[in-house]
Amino acid sequence: MKKQVSVNIEFINKGLRSSIKCSLCANCPKGDNIGCCTYSPTFTPVDLGYYLENGKEDFLKRMIVNSQVTVLTGEITFNAFIEGVRYCFFHSDKGCDLSIEDRDSICRQFLCPEVKLWHHSEAKQWAEFWEVMAEWETRFNHQFIERLEHLGISLEKNCDAVFELLREEYPKWKESYAEVASRYPERHLLKLNRMVTYKKHI
Ligand code: SF4
Ligand code: SF4
Structure with missing residues (x-):
């Protein structure tokens, strides 16, 4: 069924850990308890630098040896489970087990297409914000992985050496991006009215 709903969007500018919250997710129109969380x-x-800065080295080390995880030179992919229904490694009955700040950049800003956020004039500065952030992230990631390759180290073989380098580099990335992020507001709330298709009766 289609229904007109009011949707609250909150942009949260926290530099490299910025996110977009959407009130629609609490009453997901997919109605299947998984929503969009079929992703890996x-x-x-x-992300790994942020985790290390926040004392989560043990968590990362446990994950590197988890059979559900794919480890590349400088990246960790948490593969979705498929047991009849595909669902994300972090998905539970309560939703996502990770705080929004702890999620990867896709999950920190994913919105249903029906929200049509980027059509709203007040969202333009945030579209630019995400584009700029993605460029900086990509640059940091490429440079770091190239450096690992040059040094001949990787997460699979020498995770301690990779973590040590990340502990040196991440604070510098964070600081250089903080100047860019400071050009935007810390928070911005947007209220939208949207026609949403619900898969189940509400
Ligand atoms: S983004 Fe859409 S599909 Fe994903 S949880 Fe939110 S409302 Fe549901
Ligand atoms: S990390 Fe969280 S938000 Fe992202 S797909 Fe998995 S359960 Fe969903």
């Missing part, structure tokens, strides 16, 4: 999130060097 990939944690790139910028």
